[in-house]
Amino acid sequence: MTPHSLAFYVDVVTTGTVLGVGPTASPDRVTRALGSNFGENTFGNRSMCRDYGLAEFFWDRASVEHTWSGHHFTLQVHRLAYRDRTLVNETLRARYGRFTPRLRFEKLQRLLERRGVPLLEIPEIPANAPHFRTFWQPDSRVAVSVISTYGEYSTPDNLRVGDVYKIHAPMAVEEVEWRRARAG
Numbered sequence: 001m002t003p004h005s006l007a008f009y010v011d012v013v014t015t016g017t018v019l020g021v022g023p024t025a026s027p028d029r030v031t032r033a034l035g036s037n038f039g040e041n042t043f044g045n046r047s048m049c050r051d052y053g054l055a056e057f058f059w060d061r062a063s064v065e066h067t068w069s070g071h072h073f074t075l076q077v078h079r080l081a082y083r084d085r086t087l088v089n090e091t092l093r094a095r096y097g098r099f100t101p102r103l104r105f106e107k108l109q110r111l112l113e114r115r116g117v118p119l120l121e122i123p124e125i126p127a128n129a130p131h132f133r134t135f136w137q138p139d140s141r142v143a144v145s146v147i148s149t150y151g152e153y154s155t156p157d158n159l160r161v162g163d164v165y166k167i168h169a170p171m172a173v174e175e176v177e178w179r180r181a182r183a184g
Contacts, residue, residue: 004096004097004098004099004100005088005096005097005098005099005100005103006103006107006108006111007096008092008095008096008099009075009077009103009108009164009167010108010111010112010115010117012075012142012167012169013108013112013117013119013137013140013142013144013167014112014115014117014137014140015140016137016139016140016141016142016169016170017169018033018034018055018073018075019033019034019091019092019095020033021033021034022070022169023057023070023071023072023073023169023170024069024070024071025057025070026059026067026068026070027048027050027057027059027068030050030057030070031050033091034052034055034089034091034092035052035089035090035091037052037089037090038050038051038052039051045061045063045064046060046061046062046063047059047060048060048068052089053079053086053087053088053089054075054076054077054079054080054087054088054089054092054099055073055074055075055076055089055092056073056074056075056076057070057072057073058070058071058072058073058074059071072168072169072170073168073169074166074167074168075166075167075168076166077103077163077164077165077166077167078156078159078163078164078165078166080099080100080101080102080103081101081102081156081158081159081163082101082158083101087099102159102160102163102164103163103164104162104163104164105135105144105146105162105163105164106162108144108164109135112137117137117139117140118137118138119135119136119137119144120135120136120137120138121133121134121135121136122134122135122136122143122176122179122180123179123180123182123183124148124179125179126182128145130148130149130151131147131148131149131150131151131154131155132145132146132147132148132155132165133145133146133148134146134179136171136176138173138176140169140170141169141170141171141172141173142167142168142169142170142171143167143168143169143171144164144166144167144168145164145165145166145167145168146162146163146164146165147159147160147161147162147163147164147165148161149161
């Protein structure tokens with residue numbers, strides 16, 4: 001049995017979903033899975049984000065006449081370091097239990113490797129280097145961002161080198177190839 005929140009992160013990286021809900025799910029489908037306690041931000045009439053505390057889901061649409069199309073989700077793991085118990089919503093706590101304030105990348109990677117789920121390091125975008133490293137799971141298209149070195153004003157003071165900063169899905173094969181081409 002994987003302890004506490006580690007099982008949640010393993011599930012997300014392995015499946016590319018949060019509680020079975022993928023990045024292309026409709027707003028209603030996400031709310032059915034995560035509950036109705038969220039903050040909603042719209043950016044004009046064409047982009048929307050719902051913030052469930054730890055998880056954020058993003059949608060866009062061509063115009064107000066069109067339905068929302070799921071774009072991506074992000075787990076803002078770094079927020080847990082503030083130790084606000086209400087950050088992880090009731091649905092996630094009921095299923096996975098307590099969430100620790102930090103997620104150590106090496107623990108997550110080790111658990112994934114035991115399950116045959118590799119994380120491949122890909123080049124970091126210049127704006128985040130050298131403070132972050134990114135690892136990618138090609139089957140689920142999930143990216144894991146990890147603190148690689150401390151940088152004043154670049155990394156949170158309450159995280160350590162080796163802590164997961166965020167988990168994001170999907171990261172398209174084309175983005176991975178673009179990053180690799182830029183890195184040479």
